Amino acid sequence: MTSMLLTPDMHATHNSDTHSHDMYSSDTHxxxxxxxxxxxxIDPAILYFGTPVVLVSSRNADGSANLAPMSSAWWLGRxxxxxxxxxxxxxxxIQRTGQCVLNLPSAHEASLVNRLVRTTASDxxxxxxxxxxxxxxxxxxxxxxxxxxxxxxxDVPRVAECPVQLEAELEAVHxxxxxxxxxxxxxxxxxxxxxxxxxxPHIRMAGHAHRVEPDAWRPLIxxxxxxxxxxxxxxxxxLARIPEEAYRRGAAGAVVASxxxx
Ligand SMILES: Cc1cc2nc3c(=O)[nH]c(=O)nc-3n(C[C@H](O)[C@H](O)[C@H](O)COP(=O)(O)O)c2cc1C
Numbered sequence: 001m002t003s004m005l006l007t008p009d010m011h012a013t014h015n016s017d018t019h020s021h022d023m024y025s026s027d028t029h030x031x032x033x034x035x036x037x038x039x040x041x042i043d044p045a046i047l048y049f050g051t052p053v054v055l056v057s058s059r060n061a062d063g064s065a066n067l068a069p070m071s072s073a074w075w076l077g078r079x080x081x082x083x084x085x086x087x088x089x090x091x092x093x094i095q096r097t098g099q100c101v102l103n104l105p106s107a108h109e110a111s112l113v114n115r116l117v118r119t120t121a122s123d124x125x126x127x128x129x130x131x132x133x134x135x136x137x138x139x140x141x142x143x144x145x146x147x148x149x150x151x152x153x154x155d156v157p158r159v160a161e162c163p164v165q166l167e168a169e170l171e172a173v174h175x176x177x178x179x180x181x182x183x184x185x186x187x188x189x190x191x192x193x194x195x196x197x198x199x200x201p202h203i204r205m206a207g208h209a210h211r212v213e214p215d216a217w218r219p220l221i222x223x224x225x226x227x228x229x230x231x232x233x234x235x236x237x238x239l240a241r242i243p244e245e246a247y248r249r250g251a252a253g254a255v256v257a258s259x260x261x262x
Contacts, residue, residue: 045248050223053113055103055146056082057156058093065148065157066093066121067140069113069239071222073102078194080168083176086188089121094170094190099154102192104164105220107229112144112161113220114238119143132246153195163200163217168192 051071058066068090072083080102084091094100105113119137120129137143141157148157151167158165172191177183205211220235221228225242227235 045244048222048224050221052219053105053222055105055159055162056090057101057103057159058090059097059156060093060121065141066090067116067144067146069116080192080194082190084188086186087126091188091190095173098170099156100168101151101154101156101158102166102168103159103162105162106218107220107235109161110220110227110235112146114236115144116140117238132242163203165198166194167196168194
């Protein structure tokens with residue numbers, strides 16, 4: 001397939017939020033339409049094509065527990081990489097204490113995630129977050145309606161409601177976008193070592209002591225701010241109320257490129 005640049009007219013049509021749903025609803029899902037339509041080059045404000053939601057618990061400087069939804073996460077072996085806006089409370093907590101817990105919600109726990117949208121432990125709330133409607137929340141566990149249970153290896157509580165809880169220690173800090181004058185200093189990737197894995201009994205694979213049953217484990221997935229539970233039916237997403245363009249660098253009130261960013 002060749003890709004092609006949008007003319008100004010095409011740009012207006014293809015980028016129109018009001019038209020996009022109708023235009024792309026059924027036609028483009030048929031294989032005939034997929035085979036014949038040339039790709040078009042677009043300029044999305046965010047590139048969140050779909051990753052699991054993680055509720056990261058960490059310890060604030062005053063000793064209280066923090067809980068932050070995030071989704072720039074992937075695993076390799078026993079290691080995990082998490083991408084954060086560098087000035088958020090959570091990455092600061094993890095770098096100061098060297099510890100956190102990655103609590104993985106399924107679609108059933110989407111309400112916990114939704115209740116934490118646009119909250120931060122930072123006080124005062126940084127200007128870019130204020131512009132997106134964020135507010136300070138000192139007790140994120142209470143705000144989420146999450147039950148804190150002690151961890152085994154780290155001094156950070158787990159979220160009892162989440163079917164998967166991964167205790168983790170900080171391995172390395174990787175500054176991101178270091179050659180991008182616009183984003184330099186705004187993003188950080190934290191490399192974690194998973195030191196303990198806790199799973200709810202209902203997602204264990206029958207006959208195997210240490211395996212997860214993929215048909216039983218349905219991670220909550222965030223794709224372009226919408227939440228999914230690995231079925232065709234989207235889950236209610238509070239995050240999706242933030243206009244995508246608010247994430248574009250340079251836009252009024254924009255953050256550093258992530259539902260995430262900072
Ligand atoms: C579904 C979802 C996914 C998010 N993904 C990220 C992410 O990958 N990285 C990030 O820095 N923030 C992400 N955020 C935004 C953080 O939750 C937000 O910055 C929050 O204020 C962090 O809490 P803290 O400031 O107390 O650390 C996400 C939010 C939601 C609701």
